[in-house]
Amino acid sequence: MILLILELVGANGDGFGGGGGSTFFGQSSNAERVVYVIDFSSSMKRDNRHKLMRAELTESLSKMQNGLQLGMILFAGPAWVAGDKVKGGVITTPKGKTYKYKTTGGHAKWIHDGPKRQIPWWTINDKEVGRITKIVKTAPLNSGTVWHLPLNLALDMNPAPQMIYFMTDGLASGSAKWAEEIGKRAKKMGVTINCVALMQPKAEKDLKTMAGMTGGQVTMVDANGKRKHLK
Numbered sequence: 001m002i003l004l005i006l007e008l009v010g011a012n013g014d015g016f017g018g019g020g021g022s023t024f025f026g027q028s029s030n031a032e033r034v035v036y037v038i039d040f041s042s043s044m045k046r047d048n049r050h051k052l053m054r055a056e057l058t059e060s061l062s063k064m065q066n067g068l069q070l071g072m073i074l075f076a077g078p079a080w081v082a083g084d085k086v087k088g089g090v091i092t093t094p095k096g097k098t099y100k101y102k103t104t105g106g107h108a109k110w111i112h113d114g115p116k117r118q119i120p121w122w123t124i125n126d127k128e129v130g131r132i133t134k135i136v137k138t139a140p141l142n143s144g145t146v147w148h149l150p151l152n153l154a155l156d157m158n159p160a161p162q163m164i165y166f167m168t169d170g171l172a173s174g175s176a177k178w179a180e181e182i183g184k185r186a187k188k189m190g191v192t193i194n195c196v197a198l199m200q201p202k203a204e205k206d207l208k209t210m211a212g213m214t215g216g217q218v219t220m221v222d223a224n225g226k227r228k229h230l231k
Helices: 042-062 126-138 148-155 175-189 201-214
Strands: 002-007 022-024 027-029 033-039 069-075 079-081 085-087 090-092 098-103 110-112 163-168 192-198 218-221 227-230
Touching: 022 042, 022 163, 033 042, 033 148, 042 126, 069 126, 069 148, 079 148, 110 148, 148 163, 148 175, 163 192, 175 192, 175 201, 192 201, 201 218
Parallel strands: 033 069, 033 163, 192 218
Antiparallel strands: 002 163, 002 192, 022 027, 069 079, 085 090, 090 098, 098 110, 218 227
């Protein structure tokens, strides 16, 4: 599993003070607008990766400060908001609106098939934490692994996020190109990218690309949850 964390704390000092507004796999931030981009691909079943992800994400949610603005994007080939229903390439929102994806061949070649989903901001409080935690614990996995679609949806949010936690469990065909593209866009927007890789050392190079372009960090996490911070 790989976790990619995009982080920006306003230059004017805006954000939560003290212990910060959010934490994830040892990372922390006082950013007020945070987006989680979480891999829910079927390969997360290997080595119980999804259990480690769900447990860590649940803990992260439990420690969030009230008032934090949160976005939650789950992805595999398609990308969707936590709480949406997914069937193949069709995403259905709780209000019944649909968004479609299609693959042009292979697990890494999914594209939008029509309008893009606008990712909403949620304001964290006890009720919201409980609702989102339930989704995190029960949401099914899907097929495919595409990095750039969910990350661009996060960067498209209005207002833009100050920080994005990105998690994926695999290196995908095209990830080197995606790393360059996302890194350039994030740098232009003033977003720092911190990458955390779990059980996937082959992805280290591409994650370092994104982190390096924006002054971020790379952290490796093994199957036991042990973390190693890389330069």
